[in-house]
Amino acid sequence: MPVQSEEQQQNLRQELETQTKEIRQSLTEGDPPARPSARQCSHCEVRHLCPAYWRPETQQSLREEAGDANLPNDAEVRLARRYNGRDWEIQVVSSLRHPEVTQAVLRLNHSPGDWLRPGARLRLLSATSPTPREGEAQQSDLNHLFTLTAWGEVYHNGTPE
Numbered sequence: 381m382p383v384q385s386e387e388q389q390q391n392l393r394q395e396l397e398t399q400t401k402e403i404r405q406s407l408t409e410g411d412p413p414a415r416p417s418a419r420q421c422s423h424c425e426v427r428h429l430c431p432a433y434w435r436p437e438t439q440q441s442l443r444e445e446a447g448d449a450n451l452p453n454d455a456e457v458r459l460a461r462r463y464n465g466r467d468w469e470i471q472v473v474s475s476l477r478h479p480e481v482t483q484a485v486l487r488l489n490h491s492p493g494d495w496l497r498p499g500a501r502l503r504l505l506s507a508t509s510p511t512p513r514e515g516e517a518q519q520s521d522l523n524h525l526f527t528l529t530a531w532g533e534v535y536h537n538g539t540p541e
């Protein structure tokens with residue numbers, strides 16, 4: 381093992397002191413700041429809970445970084461009214477892949493429970509957005525569809541007002 385010069389040892393000591401200082405400071409500041417990136421956030425298992433992820437400016441920068449097609453079809457929505465057992469009219473609060481959509485139909489292919497009611501705010505993860513076929517969602521003139529299959533997830537993010 382090569383012997384380090386006095387100068388190398390001094391540099392190493394300074395680097396360690398700087399790192400120790402930074403770590404001590406971050407420990408006193410509480411949670412580390414979120415650093416959203418398309419690669420990390422797309423696979424993050426806590427993104428439904430992450431305030432930074434759902435901010436409009438974050439979603440815009442993720443779209444610019446990755447392009448819509450490479451991002452999960454995540455959306456935050458508010459239930460407006462129920463059409464039938466599985467279809468709801470929804471207001472779209474934010475949509476990572478479909479930012480232009482403000483109203484849509486939510487189709488639940490599995491029931492997340494009996495807590496769904498108008499006004500409830502949900503976060504949808506990994507939904508699909510197929511083009512509705514003729515006659516589908518016919519109770520509505522809304523033509524955007526979010527479908528949650530067994531692969532998708534839904535989280536309650538607020539109680540009805």
Ligand code: SF4
Nearest residue numbers: 414416421424427430
């Ligand atoms: S969703 Fe939030 S916690 Fe997860 S990687 Fe993105 S910024 Fe980090």
